[in-house]
Amino acid sequence: MTLRSVARAIILLATLLFAQLIPLSEACAQLSVDVQGGDASEVAIAHDGTATHRGSGFVFQKQIAELPLRGLTVYGPSDASAYYTLRGGVNGDAWVTFYVYPATISLADEDAGVEQAILERLAGHQIDPPARAVTTLSDGRVGWFEGTYQNIQAKTGYILVQRGGWFLKARFTIPDGGGSEAMDRALRALAALQWDWVPPSGTAGGAKVAVR
Numbered sequence: 606m607t608l609r610s611v612a613r614a615i616i617l618l619a620t621l622l623f624a625q626l627i628p629l630s631e632a633c634a635q636l637s638v639d640v641q642g643g644d645a646s647e648v649a650i651a652h653d654g655t656a657t658h659r660g661s662g663f664v665f666q667k668q669i670a671e672l673p674l675r676g677l678t679v680y681g682p683s684d685a686s687a688y689y690t691l692r693g694g695v696n697g698d699a700w701v702t703f704y705v706y707p708a709t710i711s712l713a714d715e716d717a718g719v720e721q722a723i724l725e726r727l728a729g730h731q732i733d734p735p736a737r738a739v740t741t742l743s744d745g746r747v748g749w750f751e752g753t754y755q756n757i758q759a760k761t762g763y764i765l766v767q768r769g770g771w772f773l774k775a776r777f778t779i780p781d782g783g784g785s786e787a788m789d790r791a792l793r794a795l796a797a798l799q800w801d802w803v804p805p806s807g808t809a810g811g812a813k814v815a816v817r
Contacts, residue, residue: 636676638677647659647685660684665705669689680706699791707772728754735788763775769804
């Protein structure tokens with residue numbers, strides 16, 4: 606083999622390797638992990654853009670309806686969330702944060718705490734959900750509010766369910782400036798979340814509590 610043919614082979618091999626690395630690097634570059642407690646190993650980012658919550662085995666989707674996964678946050682052991690938005694939450698863009706964490710208290714007590722936390726930061730009041738909103742979860746809790754939230758005039762709220770020893774919670778904010786387009790996009794995203802997820806065996810979550 607001549608020196609020139611060896612050089613060509615090296616260039617070809619490097620090109621093939623580079624082509625394989627681009628999708629992986631782009632997928633990983635789009636996801637950041639903000640560690641506020643515990644460590645980043647609580648979530649595992651896959652090559653396909655999904656992320657697994659190690660404690661529960663729950664897989665955060667890489668996209669819900671039109672909203673792509675933009676980042677992950679770890680709050681502590683087995684406690685993490687995924688952030689979904691189309692345009693980064695600006696210019697009237699809606700966003701959804703989906704949490705998976707241990708159920709260490711009852712669903713009723715968690716529901717009361719979530720509602721109180723929203724009302725403490727909201728200059729506004731509770732409202733009825735839109736007609737097209739996800740309200741068919743017979744075992745879940747839903748709250749919708751409107752007013753000024755994080756200095757934005759918006760609709761905001763939550764959906765909360767318990768699955769085994771785990772809570773699944775979606776927190777969403779839909780700026781009024783986004784109009785019906787932002788509302789429709791958010792409603793489709795909320796409906797696309799995996800509310801029917803069943804924890805794998807061996808993922809106990811929090812202490813067993815009575816659901817009231």
